[in-house]
Amino acid sequence: MKITIYGAGYVGLIGAVALAKVGHDVLLLDVDSYKVAQIMQAISPIYEENLTQMLQEVLSAKRLHASTDVELGVAHSPLQMICVGTPTNSDGNANLTYVKSVVDAIVTHNHGKEKKIIIEKSTVPVGTHTLILQWIEAIGGDLDLYEVASNPEFLREGKALYDFMHPDRIVVGASSSWAHGLFSELYRPFTEQGAPLLFTQVASAELIKQAANSFLAMKISYANMLAEVSERVGADVGEVTQGIGLDRRIGAQFLQAGIGFGGSCFPKDVQAFIRTGEELGLNLGLLRETLQINARQRDRLMSKITQALGSLHDKRIALLGLAFKPDTDDVRETPALYLVRELLGRQASLNLYDPIAMPNFQKSFKASPTLHYASNLQDALNGVDAIIMLTAWEEFIHADYATLTKTMPTKFIFDARNALDANVLRKNGFVYYGMG
Ligand SMILES: NC(=O)c1ccc[n+]([C@@H]2O[C@H](COP(=O)([O-])OP(=O)(O)OC[C@H]3O[C@@H](n4cnc5c(N)ncnc54)[C@H](O)[C@@H]3O)[C@@H](O)[C@H]2O)c1
Numbered sequence: 042m043k044i045t046i047y048g049a050g051y052v053g054l055i056g057a058v059a060l061a062k063v064g065h066d067v068l069l070l071d072v073d074s075y076k077v078a079q080i081m082q083a084i085s086p087i088y089e090e091n092l093t094q095m096l097q098e099v100l101s102a103k104r105l106h107a108s109t110d111v112e113l114g115v116a117h118s119p120l121q122m123i124c125v126g127t128p129t130n131s132d133g134n135a136n137l138t139y140v141k142s143v144v145d146a147i148v149t150h151n152h153g154k155e156k157k158i159i160i161e162k163s164t165v166p167v168g169t170h171t172l173i174l175q176w177i178e179a180i181g182g183d184l185d186l187y188e189v190a191s192n193p194e195f196l197r198e199g200k201a202l203y204d205f206m207h208p209d210r211i212v213v214g215a216s217s218s219w220a221h222g223l224f225s226e227l228y229r230p231f232t233e234q235g236a237p238l239l240f241t242q243v244a245s246a247e248l249i250k251q252a253a254n255s256f257l258a259m260k261i262s263y264a265n266m267l268a269e270v271s272e273r274v275g276a277d278v279g280e281v282t283q284g285i286g287l288d289r290r291i292g293a294q295f296l297q298a299g300i301g302f303g304g305s306c307f308p309k310d311v312q313a314f315i316r317t318g319e320e321l322g323l324n325l326g327l328l329r330e331t332l333q334i335n336a337r338q339r340d341r342l343m344s345k346i347t348q349a350l351g352s353l354h355d356k357r358i359a360l361l362g363l364a365f366k367p368d369t370d371d372v373r374e375t376p377a378l379y380l381v382r383e384l385l386g387r388q389a390s391l392n393l394y395d396p397i398a399m400p401n402f403q404k405s406f407k408a409s410p411t412l413h414y415a416s417n418l419q420d421a422l423n424g425v426d427a428i429i430m431l432t433a434w435e436e437f438i439h440a441d442y443a444t445l446t447k448t449m450p451t452k453f454i455f456d457a458r459n460a461l462d463a464n465v466l467r468k469n470g471f472v473y474y475g476m477g
């Protein structure tokens with residue numbers, strides 16, 4: 042079946058490729074003509090496992106086309122799926138400007154006056170569907186032609202294609218049987234493989250997305266709270282989270298303590314949910330504390346560094362890992378942004394290294410005498426006084442630090458992800474600091 046997708050970013054491009062892969066005829070629209078041209082040449086603008094190969098496959102099969110032409114996009118299908126960004130406004134609210142511009146474009150270019158389902162796949166605050174109807178009305182659109190549905194996306198970066206194609210569940214908030222039929226057909230290739238398709242009210246689907254991300258963020262902050270307690274009482278947070286995670290009611294996932302969560306989703310979505318609460322006259326204090334614990338982890342790491350090293354002036358520090366998590370080139374809200382700012386502010390000199398995310402990070406911080414972008418791990422570790430491991434890339438987990446740091450005077454290593462083998466490092470003369 043045919044579908045139009047607006048926004049060729051992490052969600053839109055992955056969704057487009059995955060839906061084309063299972064046989065649908067996908068038209069992917071973006072306002073960025075350079076991105077569109079790249080996609081048409083099978084060059085992926087983002088780094089994701091297997092993406093380039095699958096992109097080539099669906100382009101050759103002519104099941105995916107990318108374009109900037111909204112007119113084509115509107116005419117292509119009754120399914121109009123919005124996957125544009127919803128970043129945080131300065132007041133913490135989700136910025137719906139990009140969503141609105143797509144809605145306006147759909148209504149303006151619906152020359153054939155065909156019935157359309159406008160699908161919120163972007164993460165939006167609960168209640169956005171009613172706003173969309175108001176926007177349509179405000180520009181003279183005929184409300185009888187439009188149904189708004191919510192179909193939130195739960196993929197993780199780094200595992201995006203896999204997650205899209207093997208979802209734990211597909212959530213669709215839609216009211217008409219026409220929409221239910223179209224969504225059932227769209228997702229049949231996944232439901233036939235066992236993925237549950239949950240139809241809900243539109244508001245429930247919107248709320249499910251906000252609730253899921255906030256719950257996962259809260260779980261991480263809970264583990265980080267336990268890390269702080271563990272340090273005080275001589276417990277090992279890894280053992281504690283393993284011990285509670287084996288209880289199936291709690292579950293082992295998302296209990297990895299460390300520097301805290303970053304990325305383009307959790308920080309903004311938790312913030313937006315808190316704002317939703319405020320607008321409803323509700324204080325979602327649990328989520329405020331979730332963000333506070335998250336910020337405190339970064340401060341706690343900085344305290345460990347300054348307590349161990351003293352003045353950072355004239356110290357050179359290796360910072361390993363710039364992406365917000367492994368297997369992605371995404372540096373949005375990455376803890377590395379905060380750490381680099383803090384460390385430079387204290388006059389440290391830095392060697393930065395990441396296997397994939399360096400070009401994206403370089404857009405925020407240009408190279409300088411105090412900021413060296415290393416060409417490989419050995420280059421990053423040459424002549425440093427301390428190592429901070431910030432992103433748990435396999436390369437960092439399995440590195441032979443003893444051999445790579447032969448000339449290091451005192452071997453300080455700060456493991457911001459609790460991912461390294463502390464015993465082996467200590468045996469090799471390192472002064473090891475973890476997070477709990
Ligand atoms: N990144 C993730 O892992 C993830 C997962 C689930 C949900 N989400 C949500 O999905 C949405 C998109 O996130 P993303 O990370 O893919 O964003 P992104 O920034 O990677 O991509 C957004 C794309 O939309 C394009 N765009 C902007 N205005 C447009 C318009 N009027 N018409 C067509 N294209 C337009 C931009 O050029 C860009 O290519 C957000 O709401 C996000 O919260 C993201």
Ligand SMILES: O=c1ccn([C@@H]2O[C@H](COP(=O)(O)OP(=O)(O)O[C@H]3O[C@H](CO)[C@@H](O)[C@H](O)[C@H]3O)[C@@H](O)[C@H]2O)c(=O)[nH]1
Pocket residue numbers: 164194195196197198199254257261294295296297298299300301302303304305306307310365366
């Ligand atoms: O136990 C854990 C798990 C994760 N993290 C951190 O949490 C952040 C987010 O990680 P992850 O959830 O794996 O990545 P995202 O790609 O941001 O995916 C989240 O955000 C997406 C956007 O909404 C959702 O679709 C996904 O379901 C949700 O997992 C990263 O900084 C991780 O390092 C931890 O600190 N401890």
